[in-house]
Amino acid sequence: MSIGIGKLLLELLLLLIGFVLLVKGADFFVDGAASIAKKLKVPELVIGLTIVAMGTSAPEAAVSITGAAKGNADISIGNVIGSNIMNILVILGLAAVIVAIGVAKSTVHIEMPFMIVITVIFIVMGIDGEIGRLDGVILWGLFLLYLCYLFVMTKKSPSEGGSGVKDMPIWKSILFTIGGIVAIVLGSDLAVDAASTIAAAFGMSERFIGLTIVALGTSLPELFTSVTAAKKGSADIAIGNIVGSNVFNILFVIGTSALIIPIHFASNFIVDGIIAVAAAVLLWVCTLPKKRLNRVSGAVMLAGYVGYFVYLLVK
DSSP states (O other), X not given: OOOOHHHHHHHHHHHHHHHHHHHHHHHHHHHHHHHXXXXXXXXXXXXXXXXXXXXXXXXXXXXHXXXXXXXXXXXHHHHHHHHHXXXXXXXXXXXXXXXXXXXXXXXXIIIHHHHHHHHHHHHHHHTTSEEOHHHHHHHHHHHHHHHHHHHHHHHHSOOOOSTTSOOOOHHHHHHHHHHHHHHHHHHHHHHHHHHHHHHHHTTOOHHHHIIIIIHHHXXXXXXXXXXXXXXXXXXXXHHHHHHHHHHHIIIIIIHHHHHHSOEEOOTTHHHHHHHHHHHHHHHHHHHTTTSEEOHHHHHHHHHHHHHHHHHHHHO
């Protein structure tokens, strides 16, 4: 496929606009939904573990579900696997290089191993070439189990207030929530269409562009959240945001996509999936001894992503 320079620039602009709508839509959705939850007396910790985590995963959800519905399965699967790899190796790697990050015991002993296990399950499901509706039901069952775990953890660690949630009038909260969802849907539609056109124009596979460009664009909320949290010394947010987002990406995003329409899982994604598992194991191994992610570990993670990117280029 060959397109003119004007058409290419337009597609690049549409891709950028799509990413902006995804990121800002997620921001508005989180602020609005969290404000509504606060007014309903939902503890802040519950808000953080559910609404905020789902909000930062909303771009991946919108892009992957839209991609699956449009038959762009490689972008759908590549976006989730690519985002999960990037979340760990790039985002946490960058955050750890900026400042060493402490990690909660529950994150090291329960949440990280759970993330590793569900990533393995996801890859095993795809070996037969498809993530079907039964797989979607299983992933959603695990998602509900994870939510139950979060609520149990919440009761053990009650909220200390609501300082982290914006307080706004109910009409504004509803407007932000609905407006955020609309922006996310429109942004995902623009991003998937533009990414597919650009990939075809340059002879790149949808797998490559899904694993890299689209994954980076949909990971921007996690990038801003985790790096900012690391600079402010909020370790639980920096690590928890990434681990929670990766879990949501697999269980909620892929699970929901598969329930809507079975997703083709190309054999090439097996290698990418193994790398996603390796990245999760690396994070766990680095934090297990001292419950910290130090600068050396961060540098190793960033180097690991450089190696993976080179592999994608030469593959």
